[in-house]
Amino acid sequence: MQTAIYEHSKAPPFKCGQIECGDSLSTLEYFEPYPVDTSVALATLLERFERDGQSLEISFRKLVSWMKIGERASHYLHPYPAKLLPHIAHFFLANHLLVGRDEIVLDPFAGSGTVALETILSGRAALYADANPLGRLITAVKTRSITSASLTSAGTEVRAAFSRSRARKRPDVVNLEKWFDSHVIAELVRLRAAINTLDDDSLREFMFVTFSATLRKVSNSDPRFSVPVRYRDGETRTQTSVTDTFEAQLETNITRMSSLGQIATLGEAKPVGDDARRLTTSDGRRQPDNSVSMIISSPPYASAQKYVRAASLSLGWLDLVPSKNLRVLEDKNIGREHYLKASWSEIAPTGIDEADTLIGEIAKINLSRAKIVNNYLIEMRAALMEAVRVLKPGGHFVMVIGDNTVCGRRFPSSEYLREMLEGMNMTTILSLIDSIPSRGLMTRRHATAGIIASETVIVLRKAF
Structure with missing residues (x-):
């Protein structure tokens, strides 16, 4: 299966103006951002999934072989935790099957703007939101053309x-x-x-x-x-x-x-707030229903990252968040780790029976970890509902998510979030699994968590 797909996607050595992409950054002048249409490769994957109903193991690095690992436009303007592999966003933007050329693409968990940048490079309009003001600043700068x-x-x-x-x-x-x-x-x-x-x-x-x-x-x-x-x-x-x-x-x-x-066809990126659970326009009103055609996003993992701590030095130096408010900012992040001890026993139903059973087992070992993953699922449900609200009927949601280990037990976030979305008038049309060769920002939580070794990419379509 993989060999055939790669053959569909083959392209001549990718040139950046008059130089090879592997040449020195200082000589980089021009590049063609989307040299290959991925529609044929995507159609092959969709047909295979529809026939077999099983997740397909692939490598986006090979699937998008013309896009080299390393410098690409302004992607590496600033380091950021657990950045989405640009190849993933690129693959789903380089086709005409899932999204039109003039349609709007949203990332409600934008981080430092990988999806937003790839979207404007494709000539489309990008909308982005993130709780971290440093991430929003980086995204705004890297998607803004300045001479x-x-x-x-x-x-x-x-x-x-x-x-x-x-x-x-x-x-x-x-x-x-x-x-x-x-x-x-x-x-x-x-x-x-x-x-x-x-x-x-x-x-x-x-x-x-x-x-x-x-x-x-x-x-x-x-x-x-x-x-x-x-x-x-x-x-x-x-x-x-x-x-x-x-x-x-x-x-x-x-x-x-x-x-x-x-790039003459560069699109425009606009922020839509600081909370995936409430997407807003520039004047503070709710983002209109059915207003975006595609969502590509990598939601936060359940208790896997310390985004605020990673950004804490910059947040202070840039006067974005005073030190006394770092905890307040952390409390706005979905997937956070810190809760008052008095609240640990407040475990609410998630709406997913299997998840509730697993959380109950985790609670017997570590009540704090049970609270973390329980609240993660509850808050992610609210964020997914908001995402589906703004997605047009027939629009597509590409979700990139990894499963981690909590107290020695696999916590299948991908399955839980997929089940949530399928309960919101969404249908799964593709499921892919891509290994993660290196995730240096995935920190091991002593004896309570494990390294995330692969990501699941799920594509869902909203009913008409």
Whole structure:
């Protein structure tokens, strides 16, 4: 099955303008974002699933072989936990079977904007939402076309302002002195003040995303971990100056952004709020019913990521969230881990009998973990209901989700969320399983959780 599908998808060596995609980023000038139509490969998968009714094991890296692992437009403008593989979004956007060329695509769990970016690269309009303000900022910047000349000029302004800056006010960053040496803090404070002198919002936001990407590189946090973790005794970061690190990041980010300006058919991305359970328009009203044609999203995992902690340094330095409100922000995230002990025994029915039975078994071992996964399913039901509400009849929902282990028991989130959606007038038309070669941001929770080794990609269609 796989061999035949790959043959349908074969393409000549993918060229980026006059260079190969594997060439140096600094020489990247132009690329064709969607060189291959995936309709034939998708039709093969749909026919196979309809015939056999079984999930199909595939590799999106091979299925979208013309799209290399590594730099692609502005995808890597800023690091972010557990980013969706761009190949997945690309595959479902590069066809005419599931979504029209001029239709709207939504990601209610946008993270740092992988789906939104691939959507605008396909020429379509993208809508995105996420609880994390850092993720929303990164998405806004990476999907916004800004000329290299403007960015270069802004860099010159920042350098000049930095040389004049005598700023001393430190940001509200949790455990600031633990994560940054005093001389690093002093330089970062001046650099932050210099960026704030920019009048243009788009340029200032781009510089702050670049500044944020610089932070972890000059901190005392081990880059091998997604969340801030101090180096072990005897280990230390490479000593580089803040300005040198920022300059290198700036040069690379300007090159990344330059590719967007080369695409005449680039779509537009717009935010639709900070809560997947209540999608809103720019004026705060509810996103209209039946207003999007496709949803592609990777919902949060049940107790698998610490998104707020991973972003905590940037949230403080960028004045997005003061340290005292980090817990408030965490409470807005679906899949969070922290609940008051007094609430642990408040286990409510999820509407899925098998899930309720499993949660009851987990509760006998670890009541806290039972509360976490119980509330996860309840809140995910609300988010899925909102997603289905805004999806047009006949529209498609591509859901990417992994199953993890809780207290030694497999917690099949993919099955539970699929059952929820099928109870909301949705029909499963395809189910795929793709292994995850590396998920460095999936952290093992001592004895209560396990590494997620594969992702399930489920495609559902809303009834007419």
